[in-house]
Structure formats: C-alpha cells, structure tokens
Amino acid sequence: MNLLASRPSLHMDGQDGLLFEGVPLQTIASQVGTPCWVTGAGTLRRRTRNLRKAFVERGLDVALHYALKANDHLATLTVLRQEGCGADVVSGGELRRAREAGIDPASIVFSGVGKTDAELTLALRENIGQINVESAEELHRLSRIASALGLTGRVALRVNPHIDAATHDKISTGRLGDKFGIDWADSAALYREASRLPGIEILGLATHIGSQILSPAPFKAAYARIAELVIGLRSEGLTVRSVDCGGGLGVRYRDELAPPPAALAGAIAETLGDLDLKLAIEPGRWIAAPAGVLLTSVIDLKAQREGVSDFVIVDAAMNDLARPSLYGAWHGIVPVAPDLAYAETVSQTVVGPVCESSDIFAKERQLPAVRPGDHLAILDTGAYGAVMSSTYNSRPLAAQVMIENGQWASIRPRQRVETLWTDESMPEWLDAE
Numbered sequence: 370m371n372l373l374a375s376r377p378s379l380h381m382d383g384q385d386g387l388l389f390e391g392v393p394l395q396t397i398a399s400q401v402g403t404p405c406w407v408t409g410a411g412t413l414r415r416r417t418r419n420l421r422k423a424f425v426e427r428g429l430d431v432a433l434h435y436a437l438k439a440n441d442h443l444a445t446l447t448v449l450r451q452e453g454c455g456a457d458v459v460s461g462g463e464l465r466r467a468r469e470a471g472i473d474p475a476s477i478v479f480s481g482v483g484k485t486d487a488e489l490t491l492a493l494r495e496n497i498g499q500i501n502v503e504s505a506e507e508l509h510r511l512s513r514i515a516s517a518l519g520l521t522g523r524v525a526l527r528v529n530p531h532i533d534a535a536t537h538d539k540i541s542t543g544r545l546g547d548k549f550g551i552d553w554a555d556s557a558a559l560y561r562e563a564s565r566l567p568g569i570e571i572l573g574l575a576t577h578i579g580s581q582i583l584s585p586a587p588f589k590a591a592y593a594r595i596a597e598l599v600i601g602l603r604s605e606g607l608t609v610r611s612v613d614c615g616g617g618l619g620v621r622y623r624d625e626l627a628p629p630p631a632a633l634a635g636a637i638a639e640t641l642g643d644l645d646l647k648l649a650i651e652p653g654r655w656i657a658a659p660a661g662v663l664l665t666s667v668i669d670l671k672a673q674r675e676g677v678s679d680f681v682i683v684d685a686a687m688n689d690l691a692r693p694s695l696y697g698a699w700h701g702i703v704p705v706a707p708d709l710a711y712a713e714t715v716s717q718t719v720v721g722p723v724c725e726s727s728d729i730f731a732k733e734r735q736l737p738a739v740r741p742g743d744h745l746a747i748l749d750t751g752a753y754g755a756v757m758s759s760t761y762n763s764r765p766l767a768a769q770v771m772i773e774n775g776q777w778a779s780i781r782p783r784q785r786v787e788t789l790w791t792d793e794s795m796p797e798w799l800d801a802e
C-alpha cells in the first residue's frame with residue numbers, strides 16, 4: 370500500500386479495486402485482455418505542468434523537448450504537444466512520428482550518436498529547430514550534405530563533459546569513454562570551426578549525461594562545465610545563443626529519493642541562469658514513467674520446496690517490459706482486485722513465460738497470495754516500457770489503452786499473431802518442393 374501512497378494517479382477502491390486516474394483497471398483487463406499497457410493522459414499532463422512550473426518558479430524560460438524514445442505512441446505525443454512540448458528525437462523514424470503527431474518542426478531537436486545521411490537530409494528538409502551534432506566527423510558530413518542541398522542546418526554541439534551521473538552503467542552517457550558527445554576539451558575548437566563551415570548555423574551547446582539520475586550534483590557539475598565553455602567562446606567573440614540541458618531526471622520506482630524538478634531547475638539556474646541563453650531540456654522518463662502501468666494476469670503458480678519463494682507465472686514477459694531483465698530494474702507490482710489489497714503477503718517470485726532465466730519481474734517479493742486468473746498491475750512502466758517491446762518467442766505486441774477524465778479507449782489492439790510472419794517469404798528453392 371506504500372506504493373500507492375506516493376502515486377497520486379493510483380487508488381485502491383474497496384469495491385472497484387485498483388483505479389488509475391479513477392478508471393478501474395479490472396474493467397480494462399477483463400475487456401481488453403492482458404498483457405495491456407495503460408497510459409494515463411491526465412498524469413502526463415499533470416507532470417508536464419509540474420515540471421514547467423518548477424522552472425517558471427526559478428525565473429527560467431526553459432523549452433520542454435519531450436524525449437520521444439520514452440513513449441512514442443501518437444496519442445502520448447498528441448497530449449504532450451497540447452501541453453506545449455516540443456520533441457527530442459534520435460532517429461528518422463522518431464522525427465517522422467513527431468511530425469505525424471503535429472509537433473512543429475521548429476521545436477524538434479535531433480540527438481543521437483549515429484545519424485545517417487538519409488536522416489540528416491530528412492532533418493534538413495523538414496527544417497527542424499536544432500541538430501545536436503555528436504562528433505567532428507558528423508559536423509563535416511552535415512556541412513557537406515546541407516551545402517549540396519542548398520540548405521542550412523541549425524546546430525548545437527553535444528558536449529561530453531566527463532561527468533559521472535552516478536546511475537546505472539548502461540544508461541550513463543557523459544563519462545570519458547562513453548560513445549556520446551564531443552570530448553569537452555575539443556569542443557571549443559570544433560565550435561570555432563562550426564561557426565565558419567558552409568551549410569551550418571551554430572546555435573550553441575548541448576549535453577546529456579545519463580538517465581534515472583537521482584542527485585542534482587552531476588547535473589550541476591555538467592552544466593558548470595558547459596557554462597565555462599559558453600563564457601570562453603563568447604570571450605573570443607563567438608555567438609552562443611542556446612544550451613540544451615538534456616534529460617535524465619530520475620523518478621522513484623521503489624524507495625529512492627528522487628530529486629524534485631525544482632532541484633534540476635536550481636542546478637540550471639545556478640550555472641547557466643545568468644548567461645542570457647535560450648534554454649531547453651529533454652525529459653522523457655520523468656514525464657512518462659508514472660503515467661503508465663502494465664496489466665498482466667496470473668497464468669499459474671509453481672510451488673517450490675520449503676524455504677524457496679513460489680513462482681507466480683504471469684502472461685507478460687521480458688519481451689513486453691524489458692527493464693527488469695536488462696537493468697535489474699525494480700517495478701512495483703500491485704494486485705488489481707479489491708479483496709487482495711489488504712490480504713497478507715508472502716514472498717513470491719513473479720516471472721514471465723519467456724524461455725530465459727532473466728525473465729523475472731520481481732524476485733522474492735512480498736505480495737498477497739494470488740491465484741491463476743488474478744490481474745496484476747506493474748507500475749511506472751509508462752517510460753521505456755512498450756517502446757522497448759519485442760516479439761521474442763513469437764509473442765505479439767501487447768494491447769494499449771489510454772485513459773483520461775474517467776474515459777478509456779483502445780489506442781492499439783493486441784497484435785494479431787499472423788502479422789508476425791506476414792512479411793516473411795520463402796527463398797524460391799524451398800518453395801520448389
């Protein structure tokens with residue numbers, strides 16, 4: 370129940386069971402089936418507004434470029450566009466999605482360590498607001514492509530500030546040796562060069578040091594380094610108009626002390642606030658993670674010998690939600706039915722049916738004794754959930770639902786199993802038989 374106390378979008382109702390933004394998840398699970406992702410539009414809106422408010426209260430005008438990779442469903446993007454967000458994209462596909470959702474090209478930023486010629490061409494043709502260049506090689510390539518097209522790319526240099534964000538190794542991006550960004554020691558020279566290159570309009574600098582960051586200190590250290598660069602470049606007479614402060618603000622999944630948005634606003638205000646810059650951030654997880662749950666059903670129980678937790682086998686798996694198997698991530702799990710809410714708990718291990726030992730959602734977790742057919746909600750799966758799904762083990766992509774103001778609607782039907790092989794074909798010699 371502690372899990373619900375810190376999550377204002379979720380409530381346990383004695384009659385209707387677990388409610389998400391007031392909608393009984395029981396209804397969705399029984400009508401749509403499971404596994405099913407549920408996105409709360411109201412939560413997306415509330416969190417976006419809270420984030421914005423934190424900056425306004427620090428006297429900062431900061432543009433929000435939502436990082437599509439966290440949850441790129443067109444309905445999510447539409448909600449966030451309505452809330453005034455631009456987009457941070459990392460592929461041609463994401464760029465096209467952002468445009469499909471009606472996001473103004475002027476508020477689209479293209480980040481990413483390996484943009485192809487075709488993707489850079491698309492970005493130039495769409496005339497997007499900013500391309501975050503990640504290397505000298507990419508800068509030269511962009512200059513050549515833009516010049517050949519007679520177009521100009523608006524560019525920020527993404528700087529690797531060599532700051533350890535103190536987060537999971539696999540989601541750290543700002544250390545020496547990480548593949549991202551331009552070594553901060555080389556950034557001033559490249560900026561100088563960029564200001565003279567054809568087809569390039571240099572706007573400023575960008576940085577992004579990692580994800581699920583739980584302390585303001587690394588943010589502040591990285592931005593201080595960027596501020597130093599800004600001041601140095603300006604002292605040479607170069608123009609630096611903007612700084613893109615990246616994403617990375619962490620959320621509470623279990624009992625972490627996640628910094629409030631005000632802490633991020635403070636880190637930015639104290640380092641970059643007085644430099645007369647156009648500022649932006651690229652949040653993904655902070656907006657989207659608590660705005661989603663994954664509904665699943667218990668298929669079976671598998672008893673273990675005395676002293677070993679029993680297995681609860683559910684119908685969602687690592688192909689749906691990859692975070693626990695990929696990063697050892699902890700997600701809250703709450704039974705949906707009201708009668709289970711206050712039942713005594715026992716230690717159980719919740720696993721999916723995929724044939725991998727890492728297909729575990731929760732190891733030795735205290736949960737009410739569930740039965741086959743019971744529905745469970747896996748919490749905080751709105752970011753890096755559905756977007757990271759695969760069809761491994763020929764498991765079709767799960768259904769998706771959006772809720773808002775007490776209503777709910779399907780936003781993606783469960784994938785039909787036949788569609789898994791519709792694009793497959795046989796080499797002639799096999800057909801010949």
Ligand code: LLP
Nearest residue numbers: 436480577580581616617651652653654753
């Ligand atoms: N900007 C850039 C350039 C990024 O690479 C990322 C995330 C973001 C913004 C958004 O970061 P956020 O605010 O969401 O932390 N799959 C992993 C997370 C990977 C994050 C990759 N980059 C997970 O499930 O934890």
